[in-house]
Amino acid sequence: GGDEAPTDTEQDAGQGNGELTQISVGVIPIVDVAPIYLGVQEGIFEEHGLDVELTLAQGGAAIIPAIQSGDFDFGFSNMTSLVIAKSQGLPLQLVAPGPQTTGEPGNDFSSLLVPEDSEAESIVDLEGQRVAVNTLNNINDTVLKEGMRQEGGDRDSMELVEVAFPDMGAQLESGNVDAIMAVEPFATLAKSAGAREIYSPYAEPIEDLMIAGYFTNTDKIENDPELVDSFITAMKESQQFAEDNPEAAKEILSEYTEIEPEVVEQLIMPRFPQEINRESTERIIELSEETGLITEPVDINELIYEGS
């Protein structure tokens, strides 16, 4: 964006004094957050006067309260969780984009998979079947239901069960579930074991779906807009860097995850956009309302903050 110049200078001045602002960011050990690790490694955040401490957490259960308490300055979360939190009245705002679908069915970082010998050929064949998602009432079952609806099936006809990503492959093979919605690297792992992709749940139902993003506390935006702006700028640059250097993005995975090198080689990375995708976010809000995940409407302008 064009509005980064003044803050840049300020921050650079700050850096000239040799003083970096310490911030702490809560992230999840998944492929999606490669850019922020890259940004730190490449000194992008330092350039903007930020000394970033990354802390790994398992999910929103820990990150969102930590943002509330000020323990984290920024956090990473999927869009649905943010929308729900917002509708519950938590003072949070999305400030920077996260991963986005590649938009290419069959070549995305999320797949709906069935066993090799399954008769299912498309998502509609899963009506009445058991499908594993990692978290119920969240982004993954939302997009699946939407996909089902778009393909002409009954949105509520799948029996969705919660199975953690690492356990999905085994449950698919043992026949406890009929299909799984896996993300990388588990999608690659399952495919290499013979699972067959019948749908791309991020690429197909919503155009250019942005799955997740970085958020902060509304207080922080009010009290320290310069800091937030610096973060936004650095984050966007990091996303861009990851987008431009896919090999570097894959390489950095070994720093915070334990994915086998062969799998890293094969897995499909998401795209890392520079701008928050308002349309797809709007769609998520609508779908959340339709499926009853939220009861209070969420105003997209109050959800997204794009810098001062």
Add this chain to the structure above:
Amino acid sequence: MRFVKDFLYIIGLPALLLIGWVVWSAQSDSFFVPTWEQMTNAFANTWTWTRMTTDVFPSVGRLVVGILVSIILGIVVGLLVGSFRWLRQLMEPTMEFFRAVPPVVLIPVFMLLIGIGDDMKIAVIVLGAVWPILLNTIEGVRSMDEVLSDTSHTYRVAGAARVRYLILPSAMPQIMAGIRQSLSIALILMVISEMFASSAGLGYTIIQFQRSFAIPEMWSGIVVLGLIGVIMSFIFQIVERKVLAWYHGQREMENAG
């Protein structure tokens, strides 16, 4: 009169704590500390009969089965392990191994071996709840009075009769102490088991509330958990009074002095 007194003892401290919370929450604006009003609303709207039949009762059913299995398994294995030193030595490190591994990381193994149905959830409850019963039974068997044990030997009270008339009753106070501990652990594991491969249940509901930041509802779920705990504990105390009538009588007799 005595009934009233007992009742006051039961509700006294909870009432004080309740008042403390009402006062505190009224002037706290933390999102995670609901007010009296939010809580009562959450309670009324959440714990409807439908919710009871779809989420609470099935969970409690698994809980009860899990506890019963734990009791039987704990006592049977405990009697064996407590009676044979070699068996105790053989098993102890392995038992400690399993005791030290968090159920959360063992659940995937259970899912592999048992699947994702009720069996798995019950197995998780047993996995956690069996230890206090098992260990207490072992201790109970081990700390048997020597004179009593000698007496039984000389009267040739052996085999099944020894278990029935000597070992089991003499270990019973400790076994009961173990069961009491297990009850609350089982309840905790009921929640944890529903964090995996679930789509209904009390624990699942609470986790969902937590994830969707429905904080008053989450707290109301925790209160329901606590209430189940209290009910179980009181049922247990009634059973214990019956089973250990002799023990308490003896205690009272000694304490009367």
Add this chain to the structure above:
Amino acid sequence: MADTPDGHIPVGHTVADGEALLSVRNLKKIYHTDGGDIEAVRNLTFDLPKGELTCLVGPSGSGKTTLLKAISGLLEPTSGEVKLAGKLVTGPPKNMAVVFQEYGRSLYPWMRVRENVELPLKVAGMNKAKRDQLVDDALQAVGLDHVPRSYPWQLSGGMQQRVAIARAVAYQPEVLLMDEPFAAVDAQTRADLEDLVRRVWKQLGVTVLFVTHDIDESVYLGSRVVILSSSPTIIQQDIKIDLPDERDQLETRSSARFAELRHHVYEQIQLAKQGFRPDQAKAQV
């Protein structure tokens, strides 16, 4: 066996082997503790002829309880052996009942008095009618027929001990071992129980080993008194009690022979306490 109280009996030899129901040979027991080894029993050899009522007296800590436990197969001796009717004792033998010193701990606190007395019979598979008969008789014999439904811990110490005795009596053992059973009982009850033991002994023809530290009691009760030395224990002396078979608390105790025997036992125990040891005094046979 010597006929006079003064007749010394060589250690290691008492009655002819042929008649012995219980025979103890070179029994030795060493306890291993943190503070070192304790030799409780050094070298005991003696026989219990069938049907005799033998009293074992010895100072406190002389290993009487230890010996009894070894005889009843509850304690493995360090060396030596115990034979019952010719068979080596390795575990508690059939038809043997033991009344322990710690009466309070030998009753099942979770069973009522009646159930306590009944249990060994029930476990042995005796039928209900016969069981009831034996239990009723035994409780009556010890004067406790009025409290069958009490729990042991609701009774006084003396009453508890009587329950333990009733249990042993109801069991109708061939061999009855009693470890200071009357220590907690008052004088009058004690006299009654002493007569009870003699009555049971004669009626059932049971072989009794009665441990006591009461000299009068040992002389009054026994057909024979074995005196133990102080620890590590060996047999100090083995005396035949030649009092008439029919004994009476007042008459027998005031007889001259009783006083004589009593005096002899007393002297021997004094010797034992002063550390006199037959095996030091003379070579062992």
Add this chain to the structure above:
Amino acid sequence: MADTPDGHIPVGHTVADGEALLSVRNLKKIYHTDGGDIEAVRNLTFDLPKGELTCLVGPSGSGKTTLLKAISGLLEPTSGEVKLAGKLVTGPPKNMAVVFQEYGRSLYPWMRVRENVELPLKVAGMNKAKRDQLVDDALQAVGLDHVPRSYPWQLSGGMQQRVAIARAVAYQPEVLLMDEPFAAVDAQTRADLEDLVRRVWKQLGVTVLFVTHDIDESVYLGSRVVILSSSPTIIQQDIKIDLPDERDQLETRSSARFAELRHHVYEQIQLAKQGFRPDQAKAQV
């Protein structure tokens, strides 16, 4: 107080109030149990003059232990009162030591013999040197100076009881209550301990209340014998023992006066057992 054993003493009056160190007035104790109320002690009034050694005899279950607990302030009486040196006893008074009947439970199994004896002195804040001296003396007095580092449960019953006695002696109390302390002790040790109690009593000038059911013992030991009726308990009789102050196990026990006193006590206890009650026989004073 009557001088002859036959002199009846009206219930409720013994020695002149002035000299009484311990005075028990109208003591009544009812135990409330599930099975109903048990009146263990009905109406007890008596005094312990300072420096006397009083023996309390009574049948099993007559409430001796109950009385002792009330005196030592461990048990709240249902009604009536206990005064020590004029002060109402509401909790365990200072300078009083109690030797309990259940010796096995009154020693701390987690402490060695020496530590058990030493503990009360340590808690009272006595310095190490003095403590050691007292403990050594006491252990020697009971003949246990060879096992200071054993745990109580490694000792025989009699030895355990002696540890409890040593603890009381080392404590140097003004009032010493003993509840059938020699029940588990062998005859010889018992004789020694009896002499020890008398020695301690004279040396320390301590007031002793000694509970026993052994009639010989009560006469031999006491300067006075109080006989309890059977439960619910009242005082059956209170007898002054006019034996010479220097007593000897052999000589005293064989004296004619001893036999006479012994016989009298025996008779009284027989009466008590048969249910004779002084309060029924005559109006209470």
Add this chain to the structure above:
Amino acid sequence: MRQRRATWTNRLLGLVGILLFLGIWELLPLLGIVDARFMPPASAAIADLLTKFGDPVFWVAVWDTLVAWFVGMLISVVAAAVLGFVIGSSPFLRKFTNSTIEFLRPVPSVALIPLAVLVFGVGVESALLLIVYACFWQVLIQVLYGVADVDVVAMDTAKSYGMGRLARVRYVVFPTALPYLMTGIRLAAAVALILAITAQLIIGTPGLGAEIARAQSGGAYVSMYSLVLATGMLGVVINIVFRAIERKVLSWHTSIRSEVK
């Protein structure tokens, strides 16, 4: 000498037990009962663990876990013991607190995570809160049972020798409750380890739990199982240490006595 040999056969048997268990684990995937990709054989996990032994990152995680475990234990044991003795020695407090204790006890620590993070953040303090909360009840209940077990004669003896309340607690109540307390501590030691790992897993505080989470999210099954193995081994070691302490502290207690015989 005899005793020493006894403890050696003791350990040997325990080792046999462990080997038996590892054998079963090894066979499960080999016999095709479970898929080796999701549950690798024991040998693979052990091999991986051996390589981890050479990696300082692993030892840092172990250290972090142990620190959280130890501090959590210490706080909960001290708090529960003190409260247990206070509540246990007063019949009024026992009755007054009973229902509240029964209510709070079964509240799962995991349900407290948002509260913990809110109050203490994502640092070790949050993990501590969860550990302390879970362990506290274990120890408290044991101590309450222990205090109730004080022998009346032993207590009367102490009273009759004029010991004050404090001296009685120190010399009578405490030793009586000690076996119970030790059992409570041993139970708590396992619970503390479980909660330390779980907190690290979910909140992300550094330690073995966070490493397990990392392995899980990368689909590194072998690594995950080797870390679980390490966790279990830690539990076994902790138990051995506590057994040894118990043997020393409770040498006078029946259960130990019979063991020594």
